[in-house]
Structure formats: structure tokens, C-alpha cells
Amino acid sequence: MPAADAITRDILARCEALGFAIAGVCDARPSDHGAHLRQWLAAGKHSSMAYLEELADTRLDPARVMPDVKSIIVVADRYAERAPRDATGTAPEAGSGDDVAASKAASDEPRGVIARYARGRDYHDVIKRRLHRLADELRAEIPGSEFRTVVDSAPVMEREHAARAGVGWVGKHTLVLHPRFGSWFLLGCVLTNVRLTPTPDADLPADHCGTCTRCIDACPTNAITERSVDAARCISYLTIERELPIDPAFFAPIGDRIFGCDVCQEVCPYNARPDSMDAGAERANPAYESRRDSFPLLEILNWSQADRSLALGPTPLKRASLEMFKRNALIAAGNALARRDHPALRARITAMSTDTSEPEVVRITAAQVLARLAR
Numbered sequence: 001m002p003a004a005d006a007i008t009r010d011i012l013a014r015c016e017a018l019g020f021a022i023a024g025v026c027d028a029r030p031s032d033h034g035a036h037l038r039q040w041l042a043a044g045k046h047s048s049m050a051y052l053e054e055l056a057d058t059r060l061d062p063a064r065v066m067p068d069v070k071s072i073i074v075v076a077d078r079y080a081e082r083a084p085r086d087a088t089g090t091a092p093e094a095g096s097g098d099d100v101a102a103s104k105a106a107s108d109e110p111r112g113v114i115a116r117y118a119r120g121r122d123y124h125d126v127i128k129r130r131l132h133r134l135a136d137e138l139r140a141e142i143p144g145s146e147f148r149t150v151v152d153s154a155p156v157m158e159r160e161h162a163a164r165a166g167v168g169w170v171g172k173h174t175l176v177l178h179p180r181f182g183s184w185f186l187l188g189c190v191l192t193n194v195r196l197t198p199t200p201d202a203d204l205p206a207d208h209c210g211t212c213t214r215c216i217d218a219c220p221t222n223a224i225t226e227r228s229v230d231a232a233r234c235i236s237y238l239t240i241e242r243e244l245p246i247d248p249a250f251f252a253p254i255g256d257r258i259f260g261c262d263v264c265q266e267v268c269p270y271n272a273r274p275d276s277m278d279a280g281a282e283r284a285n286p287a288y289e290s291r292r293d294s295f296p297l298l299e300i301l302n303w304s305q306a307d308r309s310l311a312l313g314p315t316p317l318k319r320a321s322l323e324m325f326k327r328n329a330l331i332a333a334g335n336a337l338a339r340r341d342h343p344a345l346r347a348r349i350t351a352m353s354t355d356t357s358e359p360e361v362v363r364i365t366a367a368q369v370l371a372r373l374a375r
């Protein structure tokens with residue numbers, strides 16, 4: 001069998017050929033940040049995501065996922081490109097993004113905005129398909145080898161492994177970012193029993209953020225403290241993971257977001273394209289080409305199950321149920337109505353608040369939105 005160095009170089013070259021922007025390898029030792037994870041859980045920052053607590057021991061030790069694991073291959077797949085910097089040197093203004101502003105201008109209908117990672121095909125499918133191919137090839141070539149592909153599909157500390165493999169560093173917003181590529185990428189891992197050569201990036205300090213605190217300052221719900229996100233406050237959790245009603249204290253900060261949130265990444269200086277760089281350089285993976293960046297809110301409030309399935313297609317948006325989409329659209333509609341009246345939207349919210357055929361979470365949210373508007 002070729003030496004570990006040669007196999008590692010070959011694997012990294014294959015990852016590049018498969019279109020991953022960055023790839024690296026780390027050893028499969030237990031987490032260095034177990035105390036951090038346990039404090040996060042003890043503080044209830046996982047909110048209703050019970051699986052994070054139940055599987056904490058497994059998450060902290062890759063050997064509990066794959067008994068004979070020696071190494072972890074980590075890949076980063078880019079779903080968006082860095083944008084030209086604004087006058088302050090940051091990426092475009094926090095909130096909806098240039099492309100959404102354009103689609104809003106094309107129509108006066110209030111719309112709900114989708115986070116960038118969810119505008120195109122589902123990353124789980126896009127990344128897994130290529131990692132399965134890599135694993136199948138390597139299994140066939142290396143006798144006795146085993147490979148297990150993970151994209152959010154097993155309890156694995158993807159960000160910590162990514163940082164150790166030199167894919168980037170863990171920013172103050174807790175996402176992994178790279179000095180050249182910013183943070184608009186998703187992670188995937190392959191666990192293997194083959195001992196590979198780790199590829200930490202010697203030029204990448206553990207913390208490239210320095211004194212910057214833009215993500216912490218810009219977060220609409222104050223969910224970030226340095227390297228810790230309180231999911232219970234994070235708009236991404238509230239709109240995508242939470243099935244129950246949302247505390248009305250968060251209605252105004254949620255703004256026009258109906259699925260996920262990009263503010264902490266939009267303000268990050270590493271997501272601003274250097275002036276010297278062509279727009280065409282360092283393209284995102286075209287598989288994530290945006291299908292749509294937003295939906296008219298009134299359309300969502302009238303969706304049936306079939307309408308929802310047809311509208312969402314093969315995107316990550318299918319993670320939110322019909323009632324979650326309606327709850328989120330009601331909150332965004334309330335924020336739109338607070339700015340400018342829209343009689344059809346107001347009438348629809350009023351009807352939903354007493355419609356017993358609507359799920360409870362929808363009726364409660366409609367009533368809460370009307371109560372806020374009446375104040």
C-alpha cells in the first residue's frame with residue numbers, strides 16, 4: 001500500500017476534482033472542546049434540539065460513530081460567492097441581500113426571505129453524492145479500508161474537525177471561515193479506518209477574527225457571545241427547527257426572514273470580495289444555483305400541503321413543515337403590515353386567527369400578530 005502521505009495527497013486531489021473548494025484531513029481523536037459543548041448544553045442553548053444532548057458523548061468521540069476510525073477527511077462546498085465590499089469594508093448590508101432587494105423591487109407584494117444556503121439544491125444530496133463516489137473508489141482501491149460519509153447525518157463535530165484539518169478557523173459567530181473563501185460554504189466529512197496524514201494549515205492561526213466583533217454586534221436577536229450561539233435566540237433555529245409558537249419578543253427582529261438567517265455572515269469582512277478580485281474568480285458550486293430567494297407571504301398563507309411540496313422542490317426548505325412556514329410567514333407579514341397596510345394580507349391573517357381547521361401554532365401566531373398590530 002502507498003504511504004500515508006501519498007494516499008492523503010491523492011485523496012485531496014480527488015476532492016478538488018469533485019469540485020470541493022477546500023479539503024483537509026485531521027486525526028480522529030476525541031474533541032478538544034468537550035467542556036465547551038457541555039457548558040453550552042447545560043445553559044440550555046440547544047433549546048428543543050434534544051438530539052444534541054442525547055448524543056453528546058457520541059458527538060465528542062468519532063470512535064463511537066465508527067469504532068476503528070483513524071482519520072477524518074473534511075470537505076467544504078461553496079454555495080455563494082463573496083460580494084463587493086461596501087463603504088465600511090464589509091459584505092453587503094445585513095438583511096435581505098442584493099438579489100432579494102431586486103426581486104422585491106419587481107413586485108410590491110410583501111415577501112419572505114430565504115437564507116442563501118437554502119436557495120438551491122439540498123446540500124445533503126449535493127455533497128453526499130460526491131463523497132459516496134470518493135468512498136466507493138477508495139474502498140475498491142485500498143484493501144481492508146472502510147469509509148463512512150457524514151453530512152449532518154451522524155453526531156460529528158464537523159466544525160471542530162474542519163478547523164483541525166486546516167479548512168478554516170472557528171469564527172466568533174461559531175461558523176468555520178477561511179481567509180480566502182469567507183464562510184459561504186457547507187461541510188461534509190468522511191470517517192475512515194485508514195491512517196492518513198493530517199493537514200493542519202500552519203498559516204492559519206486558531207483565531208483570525210482579531211478585535212472584530214461585527215457578527216456579535218449585528219445579530220438581530222443578540223444570540224452570539226464569543227464562539228457560542230444561543231440557539232433559543234437564533235433566527236435560524238426559530239424559523240427552521242422550532243415547531244412550537246415563537247416568543248413575540250422575537251417577531252420584530254425576525255424581520256422578513258422566513259427560513260434561516262445570514263446576518264452574521266453578511267457583515268463579516270471575510271465575506272467581502274477584495275477590490276482586486278474579478279467577480280468570476282472563485283465561483284460557488286453551480287449545483288447550488290438559486291431557484292428562488294423569497295416567496296410572496298400571501299402565497300404561503302394560502303398554501304396547501306401539495307402547494308408547499310411543489311414550491312419547495314429538492315431544496316433544504318423541506319425541513320420546515322407547512323405549519324412552520326405559515327407561522328414564519330405570519331410573523332413576517334405582521335412586520336410588513338407595521339410598515340405599510342395591505343388589506344388582503346390583513347384579512348387573511350384575521351381569518352386564520354379563528355380558523356379551527358388551521359393548526360394551533362398557526363392560529364396562536366395569527367392572533368399574536370394581530371395583537372401587536374393593534375398596539
Ligand code: B12
Nearest residue numbers: 033036037115158170175176186187229234236237260261
Ligand atoms: C445544531 C446546528 C445548528 C443550530 C445551532 C448552531 C450552533 N452555533 O451551534 C442552529 C439551528 C442555530 C444552526 C444555525 C445555523 N447553521 Co447550523 N448546524 C448545526 C449542526 C447540526 C450541529 C452544530 C452543533 O453541534 N452545535 C453545538 C455547538 C456547541 O458545537 P459546535 O458548533 O460544533 O462548536 C464546537 C466547536 O466549534 C468547538 N471549537 C472548535 N474550535 C474552537 C475554538 C474555540 C476558541 C472554542 C471556544 C471552541 C471551538 O467548540 C464547540 C463546542 O464543542 C451542524 C452540523 C454538525 N454536525 O456539526 C450545522 C452547521 C454548523 N450549520 C451550518 C449552517 C450553514 C448554519 C446557518 C448559517 C444556517 C442559516 N443560514 O440559517 C446558521 C448559522 C448560525 C450560527 N451563527 O451558528 C453549517 C456551518 C458551515 C460553516 N461554514 O461553518 C453546519 C456545519 C452544517 C454543514 N454540514 O455544513 N445550526
Ligand code: SF4
Nearest residue numbers: 219234235261263264
Ligand atoms: S444566524 Fe442570525 S440570529 Fe442566528 S446567530 Fe447569526 S445573525 Fe444571529
Ligand code: SF4
Nearest residue numbers: 171172209212215268
Ligand atoms: S464578523 Fe468579525 S468576529 Fe465575526 S467571524 Fe467575521 S471576522 Fe470574526
